[in-house]
Amino acid sequence: MTELKSRGRHRSDESERAILTATLHLLKQQPLRDITIEAIAREAGVGKVTIYRWWPSKAYVALDAFSKTMNKTISVPDTGNGENDLVELLRLTMNFYSSTGQMFSEFLAECKNDPQFAIVFRERFLKPRREASREVLERAINRGEIDSAVDREVVLDMIFGPMVFRLMAGHGPLNRKEAATMISTLFRGIENRSSKAR
Amino acid sequence: MTELKSRGRHRSDESERAILTATLHLLKQQPLRDITIEAIAREAGVGKVTIYRWWPSKAYVALDAFSKTMNKTISVPDTGNGENDLVELLRLTMNFYSSTGQMFSEFLAECKNDPQFAIVFRERFLKPRREASREVLERAINRGEIDSAVDREVVLDMIFGPMVFRLMAGHGPLNRKEAATMISTLFRGIENRSSKAR
Amino acid sequence: MTELKSRGRHRSDESERAILTATLHLLKQQPLRDITIEAIAREAGVGKVTIYRWWPSKAYVALDAFSKTMNKTISVPDTGNGENDLVELLRLTMNFYSSTGQMFSEFLAECKNDPQFAIVFRERFLKPRREASREVLERAINRGEIDSAVDREVVLDMIFGPMVFRLMAGHGPLNRKEAATMISTLFRGIENRSSKAR
Amino acid sequence: MTELKSRGRHRSDESERAILTATLHLLKQQPLRDITIEAIAREAGVGKVTIYRWWPSKAYVALDAFSKTMNKTISVPDTGNGENDLVELLRLTMNFYSSTGQMFSEFLAECKNDPQFAIVFRERFLKPRREASREVLERAINRGEIDSAVDREVVLDMIFGPMVFRLMAGHGPLNRKEAATMISTLFRGIENRSSKAR
DNA sequence: ATGTAAGCGAGACGGTACGTCCAGTCTTTGG
DNA sequence: CCAAAGACTGGACGTACCGTCTCGCTTACAT
Numbered sequence: 049m050t051e052l053k054s055r056g057r058h059r060s061d062e063s064e065r066a067i068l069t070a071t072l073h074l075l076k077q078q079p080l081r082d083i084t085i086e087a088i089a090r091e092a093g094v095g096k097v098t099i100y101r102w103w104p105s106k107a108y109v110a111l112d113a114f115s116k117t118m119n120k121t122i123s124v125p126d127t128g129n130g131e132n133d134l135v136e137l138l139r140l141t142m143n144f145y146s147s148t149g150q151m152f153s154e155f156l157a158e159c160k161n162d163p164q165f166a167i168v169f170r171e172r173f174l175k176p177r178r179e180a181s182r183e184v185l186e187r188a189i190n191r192g193e194i195d196s197a198v199d200r201e202v203v204l205d206m207i208f209g210p211m212v213f214r215l216m217a218g219h220g221p222l223n224r225k226e227a228a229t230m231i232s233t234l235f236r237g238i239e240n241r242s243s244k245a246r
Numbered sequence: 247m248t249e250l251k252s253r254g255r256h257r258s259d260e261s262e263r264a265i266l267t268a269t270l271h272l273l274k275q276q277p278l279r280d281i282t283i284e285a286i287a288r289e290a291g292v293g294k295v296t297i298y299r300w301w302p303s304k305a306y307v308a309l310d311a312f313s314k315t316m317n318k319t320i321s322v323p324d325t326g327n328g329e330n331d332l333v334e335l336l337r338l339t340m341n342f343y344s345s346t347g348q349m350f351s352e353f354l355a356e357c358k359n360d361p362q363f364a365i366v367f368r369e370r371f372l373k374p375r376r377e378a379s380r381e382v383l384e385r386a387i388n389r390g391e392i393d394s395a396v397d398r399e400v401v402l403d404m405i406f407g408p409m410v411f412r413l414m415a416g417h418g419p420l421n422r423k424e425a426a427t428m429i430s431t432l433f434r435g436i437e438n439r440s441s442k443a444r
Numbered sequence: 445m446t447e448l449k450s451r452g453r454h455r456s457d458e459s460e461r462a463i464l465t466a467t468l469h470l471l472k473q474q475p476l477r478d479i480t481i482e483a484i485a486r487e488a489g490v491g492k493v494t495i496y497r498w499w500p501s502k503a504y505v506a507l508d509a510f511s512k513t514m515n516k517t518i519s520v521p522d523t524g525n526g527e528n529d530l531v532e533l534l535r536l537t538m539n540f541y542s543s544t545g546q547m548f549s550e551f552l553a554e555c556k557n558d559p560q561f562a563i564v565f566r567e568r569f570l571k572p573r574r575e576a577s578r579e580v581l582e583r584a585i586n587r588g589e590i591d592s593a594v595d596r597e598v599v600l601d602m603i604f605g606p607m608v609f610r611l612m613a614g615h616g617p618l619n620r621k622e623a624a625t626m627i628s629t630l631f632r633g634i635e636n637r638s639s640k641a642r
Numbered sequence: 643m644t645e646l647k648s649r650g651r652h653r654s655d656e657s658e659r660a661i662l663t664a665t666l667h668l669l670k671q672q673p674l675r676d677i678t679i680e681a682i683a684r685e686a687g688v689g690k691v692t693i694y695r696w697w698p699s700k701a702y703v704a705l706d707a708f709s710k711t712m713n714k715t716i717s718v719p720d721t722g723n724g725e726n727d728l729v730e731l732l733r734l735t736m737n738f739y740s741s742t743g744q745m746f747s748e749f750l751a752e753c754k755n756d757p758q759f760a761i762v763f764r765e766r767f768l769k770p771r772r773e774a775s776r777e778v779l780e781r782a783i784n785r786g787e788i789d790s791a792v793d794r795e796v797v798l799d800m801i802f803g804p805m806v807f808r809l810m811a812g813h814g815p816l817n818r819k820e821a822a823t824m825i826s827t828l829f830r831g832i833e834n835r836s837s838k839a840r
Numbered sequence: 841a842t843g844t845a846a847g848c849g850a851g852a853c854g855g856t857a858c859g860t861c862c863a864g865t866c867t868t869t870g871g
Numbered sequence: 872c873c874a875a876a877g878a879c880t881g882g883a884c885g886t887a888c889c890g891t892c893t894c895g896c897t898t899a900c901a902t
Contacts, residue, residue, distance in 0.1 A: 060874070084862055095875045146381050150358035155375055156414040157355030161277050161350035163416075170417050178417075195438045201418055202408065202427050203436055209407030210400065216354040216363075216410070217844070219368050219376075220399055229400050236437025240393045254851030260852075282883055293854045298885070426880040452877030453867040459879075475755050480857055484824030491880045496859070546754035553751030556744035557673045559812075566813050574813075591649045591834045597814055598804065598823050599677065599832055608810070612750040614757075615764050615772075616795055624818040625796050633796055633831025651898040657848075678888055683865025689849045693889070842900080853892070859884105866879070871872105 066092040067099060071113040072104075080110050080154040083157060098155055107165050108160040111231055114151055115172060124180045130188025131235055138207060138227040141177070146222060153216050194235075206234055257300070264290040265297060269304075269311040278352040280306050288302055302370055305356040305363050307401075312349055313370060322378045329433055330387025332405060336425040339375070344420060351414050376402060392433075404432055455498070462488040463495060467502075467509040475552040476506050478558075503554040503561050510547055511568060520576045526584025527631055530603060533580055534623040537573070538607055542618060549612050574600060590631075602630055652698070653763060660686040661693060665700075665707040674704050674748040701752040701759050708745055709766060712738075718774045725781025725829055731778055732801060732821040739809055741818060745808045757777070788829075800828055 072090035074083050085106055103109045125136040145152045154165045155173065159166035181204055188194045194203075210230055214220040269292035272281050283304055287294045301307045309349035324336040343350045351370065379402055386392045408428055412418040455479045466487035470479050481502055499505045521532040541548045551569065555562035577600055584590045590599075606626050610616045664685035668677050679700055683690045697703045719730040739746045750766065755758035776799055782788045788797075804824055808814045 064876075081355075081359055083375065085864085086862060089875095093875085095877085096864080097866090098874065101873090153355055155359045157351055159415060160351040161279055164280055166416050170415060174415060174417060189438075194436050195440075198431065198436050201425050202424065202431055205406060205408035205411050205418060206428065206431060209409070209411040210264075210403035211407070212414070213403050213407040213410040216414075217357060217368060217372060218364050219372060220403060226400065229397050233396065233400055233404060233435075235435050235437045237431075237433050237437075238392050238396050239433045239435075240387075240390055242393075252851085253849070253895060255853075256851090258853070258893095283885085284883060287854090291854080293852095294885080295855095295887095296853065299852075449869070450877085451869050451875065453879070454877090456867095457877070466817060475670075477701045477755055481859085482857060485880095489880085491878095491883095492859080493861090493880095494879065497878080549751055549754040553675075553747055555811060557675055562812050566811060570811060570813060580772050584836075588834055591836075592833050593656055594827065594832050595823050598820065601804035601807050601814060602800060602824065605807040606799035607803070609799050609803040609806040612762050612806070612810075613753060613764060613768060615768060615798060622796065625793050626800065629792065629796055629800060629831075630828075631831050631833045632835075633714070633829050634788050635829045635831075636783075636786055638789075647900070648846075649844075650898050651900095652846085654848070654898095679890085680888055683849095687849080689847095689851085690846065690888095690890080691892090695847080709862070841902100844888105846898090846901085848895105848897070850894080850896105852882100852894095853890105854887080855891105856887105857889100858887075860899085861882105861884075863881085863883105867877090869874105871874080871882105 049142055057130055060098075061180070063094050063098055064090070064102070067109065068113040068116060070094075071109050075110060075113065075151065080106065081157075081232050083110075105162065105165070107155070107162065108168065109213060110151070110174065111155065111169060113164075114148070114155075117148070124184060126184070126187070129193060130193040132182070133184045133188065134207060134234075135224075135228050135231045137181060138211060138231060139224050142211055142215075142222045145211075155214070156212075181207065203234070207231070229236065258296075261290070261292050261296050262300070264315060264324060265292055265307065266311040269307050270315065273308060273311065275348065276306065277348050278356075281308075281428075303360065303363070305353070305360065308349070309353065309367060312346070312353075313360075315346075316371070322382060324382070326383070328382070328389060328391040329429055331382045331386065332432075333422075333426050333429045335379060336409060337422050339406065340413075340420045340425060343409075343413055344361060353413070354410075374411065379405065390434065401432070405429070452507070456494075459490050459494055460498070461486070463505065464512060466490075468506050468513065471506060471509065471547060473545050476502065476554075479506075482568065483642055491584065499560065499601060501561070503558065504564065505563075506547070506552065507565060507569065510544070510551075513544075514569070520635040522580070522583070526580070526587060526589040527627055529580045530630075531624050531627045533577060533601060533619075534607060535620050536629060537604065538611075538618045538623060541607075543609055552608075552612070599630070603627070643797065648830070654692075656686050657686070657692055661688055662707040662710060664688075664716045665703050666711070669704060669707065669745060673744050674700065674752075677704075699756065699759070701749070701756065702762070704745070705749065705759075705763060705767065708742070708749075711742070712767070720778070720781070723786060724778070724787040725825055727778045727782065728801060728828075729818075729822050729825045731775060732805060732825060733818050735802065736805055736809075736821060739805070750806075750810070758784070775801065791817060797828070 067088060070088050071083070072093060074087060083106060085096055085099055088094075088106070088109065089099055097186070099109065103112070115130055123140060125133045127136070155169055159169055182200060185194065185200060185203060189196050189198075207230075210226075211222060214226075215221055220226070265286060268286050269281070272285060272289060281304060282298055283294055286292075286304070286307065287297055295305065301310070323331045323337060323338070325331055325334070353367055357367055380398060383398060383401060385390065387396075388392050405428075409420060409425075412420055418424070463484060467479070468486050470483060470487060479502060481492055481495055484490075484502070484505065485495055495505065499508070519536060521529045521536070522531055523532070551565055555565055578596060579589065580597060581596060583592075585592050603626075607618060607623075611616050616622070663684060668681060677700060679690055679693055681701065682688075683693055684699070692700060694704065697706070713828055717734060719734070721727055721730070726742070727751045753763055776794060779788065779794060779797060783790050783792075791804050801824075805816060805821075810817050814820070
């Protein structure tokens, strides 16, 4: 019944905290790609082996470090109007990803290099945010504002996909106005209905 | 009128070709991240300096190498129906990016690490494809199939953004059916119009 | 009182031995100038960094490697006759330096390029041999064979200087007969005493 | 009999001068070992090939450059007293070699690496100075100051050898006083004659 | 006078080594 | 038994020169 503690020294919470803090600190100064395990260990005052023991690669460390920040920033708008909610949600997400610099893009890039990381990233990072967004969507559907026949997954990607694209390629702006245009376009569609009336 | 040739030995076309070929060959075996300048030089039978002389980083080499392939694959559908054209365009693009593995994602990631590369990438890689897509869009607008008031840039990103997102995060499928759903959703919009009729 | 052992892994004796052995091996085949740190590392099966960590330049490595050989070859003649002793000492030294090829000359050249190395070289290489020679000299002085008023340092350089000069410029032979002539000339002097007697 | 002039453009005196001047200039700042053909070409505003065409290695260039300086500095003392002459000659030589920094030592070192250079160096550099010294020596012999039976070559090396040794290893001073002691020791010898009288 | 042969500067080329950095592993001391 | 410290092999980095090889251009002899 008593949880048997293993012999010897146990995992040091202090070290873990130091590593994540150091990683966050370094991420503020340079892209993940330019950060090295050695630099993290040095900054954290920790042996390299301690990092290798608990994380498979620096991307996982960065994800852990980033998660600590992120969880505090999740917020789901609920104004009673679906379109408003989605615009607001998109705007908040834009702000968050833009402010955290290239982190999001770098995680996405890492997904392609390390399929195992991709799984963890989707589960730990994308899924919670997607669930929150799905909730907003579902609310609007239930209120009858959105066609209940829509493919939820596709719609979610049509909400965030354009933002992701611009975030990464940097070929277009990301602001409140663009967010509104995107959501509005998504609601109304691009079909020329007036011509059909003819 | 006569182009003044610089003094000294001129750039070796043979070396350039060998470098790009070697790079393409390596890219088929491993992600850009794991390719080294030394490996390219070795494979191409070329001095490292020759690479450094003409390209700022391996990302530029890869982009040049990739461009040679890509230009042969551009194709703009024109079936007479805008929606069909866009579905086909999206499907072709999906195929192309999926088949070239992680290249596209890696270029996007590099954009965040090297803003100078981002400019080149957009100009040389994205722009031509975007122009082709814009053409398809414009044709549909002229035919009266699409509302002429739409924000072209936003629409283009709503066509390709969801694909980009899925391509990178790998959280959803990319196939003909999904392409059709996406374009259909974009045309019709998600708004519940029947409820409004009430 | 107890020597405090530093933390972490200690210097690998095995690597050190491998490096010095490899260096000696290479020195038998080519002049120090043509030897590279990379070649030593390769031959020793050792990382370059391990060499850089413990030696400032390849000259120091070579000196260490050479010292191992040299110490076994020191031998101080003591026949009871000072002139014989010095001839023998000079002959032995000639043989040793000639057989070790250009090593000695290369160390001397390095002294001019790296003053820090010069200090080490004099301390570790020249001093022990000079002390041994000085001993031979002192014995002869005590036996009354050599004028006790002579400048020991100058005499030592007059014993070995001519050999060093020929060794380096190669303009004259270095053998037993020459050694005898040099020492004899040093003992008798070149002054024409018969003429003074007139 | 008539020297046949070759066709085509002739060797450029201007380039040769520029190369030697540049080399001298560089030699004042750093040891020969650290000077590169490229640096000489750059400094002289000359193509590398022009250097390779006329000199086998940078040592030859340096020797040529140095010779231009040296020839102006040869001077043979003739005071009527052999010992004085030799002291003065030794002192002048010390000054000259000390002032030209490590050049002399570097040439000596190069002799060991390049036997062909050794021949040229002895012929062009050492021989003229040795002839001049031999002349001084011969004069003193003819005047009856020096024993005519001495081995001229050995004596010449006993005059300059100690200086060469100290010059290279830097283990002792080189000044007027030391020069006098060396020559005096050479004249008188080190044998304890008073003890022999007993 | 004119062709042609060499020399020239510039500078790109394939290489080799530099000295540094990091990856990932291994070894030692110490809590 | 784990953590830090830190040395280890291995390999790529980006740079500097090597000696060679075109280039376009400039002499200057030989025809």
